[in-house]
Amino acid sequence: MANTNTITIQRRVQWMDTDAAGIWHHSVVIRWLEEAEADLHRRLGVSDRTFGATPRVRTEFTFATSVQFDDLVDVTLTVSALGETSITYHLEVRRGTTAVASGRVIAVLIDRETGEKRPWPDDLRQLLAP
Amino acid sequence: MANTNTITIQRRVQWMDTDAAGIWHHSVVIRWLEEAEADLHRRLGVSDRTFGATPRVRTEFTFATSVQFDDLVDVTLTVSALGETSITYHLEVRRGTTAVASGRVIAVLIDRETGEKRPWPDDLRQLLAP
Amino acid sequence: MANTNTITIQRRVQWMDTDAAGIWHHSVVIRWLEEAEADLHRRLGVSDRTFGATPRVRTEFTFATSVQFDDLVDVTLTVSALGETSITYHLEVRRGTTAVASGRVIAVLIDRETGEKRPWPDDLRQLLAP
């Protein structure tokens, strides 16, 4: 069975993503994560039900090296766990074979009206579970 | 009568606002404009009725010089015109007596439900008119 | 002869590009412009000589309609004029056949050491001229 809950996208470090140290600003990793997440959820046909309904409760990133303007990176996002109401992503960013950054992000599904946590509906659970 | 439709705020160029040229990225001017706009509208007691209901239809900025990390600037925002449905702002950014950037931004008031343009209500008109 | 000084890229409105009005924030147009500019200059093989050396002196954008999370847009950037030291870009953003935004941006070539304006070298002029 094909693994539906992982995705790799390619991105370039843009000029706006750099800072006066001459390299990327580390916060760009959050943009890349969300762009991979959007592509993954679109492919699964669930982005209209998940985006804006899965606030982050925890983010962790480790940075191994820096990248520069115009560098090309592979951004791999994988669903690593699905709890009663939570989803955990694992992120890897590589430039060629060089590890740039890795991360773990935990979000929870909420009811958009009340803002309260709610269990994953069965169909979303089946699509997103690792 | 005090001029109620102009405001000056002070801001520093933050590290995130710089790029690999070692100076600010010009797009920061939009952040500063909106922070001044929010302060002005809060002072007038109207921000809950205007923010998210005044999409920009035109932005123009001229850049005279650049600023760097930690530079302190004065950002002056003034309502320069109020049309049937539109509002025009004039922006000046200075570092001390040095002109850094100036701009003109035109927004229109919309009905949040329909997204359609609508005339300024009398009370908003009175508060915002130059 | 192929027109070398225009490029069209496709982009999606990302979640980070939206604001509490439920639509994109207009400043995203600057990110798209720069991503098209980077692709164009990379294709011409000049990005290491132009990026960080062409500060903006003027930006103008007109917004015709808004776009939303996950919308797909075509971003077309064209060099419309090349002066002694300046370059003028024209930008068009469309969602399908709908005009979203257009813009005009003027930058000048500077000497990275002195920060002073300088004339376009012949090879850059030949590659970039419309």
Add this chain to the structure above:
Amino acid sequence: MANTNTITIQRRVQWMDTDAAGIWHHSVVIRWLEEAEADLHRRLGVSDRTFGATPRVRTEFTFATSVQFDDLVDVTLTVSALGETSITYHLEVRRGTTAVASGRVIAVLIDRETGEKRPWPDDLRQLLAP
């Protein structure tokens, strides 16, 4: 002796900091952290030696609740540890008495020329140590 290595700044959630869920985007916490860090380092007189020379190697944030446009928050940054070459910050974000977010960020001092890690000079160590 006054505690020199902690600082609290006040910030408002700006319109650009929100997303289509109607609340802040969690990445704003990085901006606030860096603005507090810049104020702290400026007060200690070291920002020209530390900014651009202390890349992040680890960031961790926990989000307890969300904030909205125009909300006022207190952002408290404290140096919690100083290693041979590293600095660890602890961050707390509160809206009134409500905990919004907390975080831990580890950076390392590098030599700007070589990009290699280097031990804290004695004077920086004395100023920054908790």
